[in-house]
Amino acid sequence: MSIDSCPYLNTSTILDPIQLVIYIPTFILGFTLNSFALWIFCCSMKKCTEASIYLVNLAILDFFLVMSLPIKIHFSQDKIKVSSHLCGFLQSLYFTNMYGSIYTIMFISLDRYIAILHPFWTRVLRSPKKTIIICVTIWVFVWSVSLFTFFNKQKSENGKCFHNMSDNIWSPNLIIPLEMFGFVIPMTIILYCSIQIIRTLRVPISSSVESEESKAVIVRIIICNLVVFVICFGFTHIGIFLQFLARRQIISDCTVRKHISIFLQVALCISNINCCLDALCYYFSVKEFRAKLKYKPSVTQVENVNTYV
16 A cells, blocks of 8 residues: 555646647658658668668567557546556557667677777677577567556556556565666766767878768767667656655655656657657768768777777
8 A cells, every 4th residue: 555645646736738849840841751761771771780670679668658648648537536456558659769769879889888888899890690589589589577566566546547556566676677777878888889889980191082072971960869778767767766765755746846846758859859850860870881981990090999998
């Protein structure tokens, strides 16, 4: 039984209009862009590369996340009563796509890091077959964790799904690993890889203007990807941590807890915009890897890069 001293925090009057304003354009734009991206990758690309496999996997995850938004809007309403098992499955579907995207972006950063900073390792660490295995592992891992977390632990309170999850979900044994393995560790890896790549590419080694311009394009894209990731997923996990503190009674003021609940739901809305921003980056990501081929690091620079890491 919940030890919550606050009454049921009904935030629907604030959140429902916000969700509609954000989710409807996100659904329309995300569906269009990701459908087009999948069509390009599946029908137009002649060669299957590590980068294209990761981007196809990311497009599929983003497409499923977009398709789950109408379901989330429908079952988030107060008047819709949902069984705990159905609610747990719907939440598993939603968060599987979100964390699948986070891990795919992390491996894209690692793949880019190896390709640019350690080109001599590529034959050992990179191949289309290994990339497919990694993508399948991501799907199995996030589905297993999501189903275990939400399907077995959720007991829908007040019959409302997504907004008022039970105290079982907010256990330290679940939230702390979720924060660490779902965001902190992937964010650390992405940040490290991005910084090392930027530092490497900013070192001039060629008098070719074309090569230097290609490197500048890669740096801009990496910075944009990093900013998008932090904005879309950083606020969400800050909100999850604050909600965890509220549900564990560490934050007890009812007004503050209501604001935290609103902040978390708005942050989740913002995180869903990532599926549109990812699609906009698909074209530039492919262009980035093509431009990278023009940049051939010398043995001397590779040795210098090894001193960074």
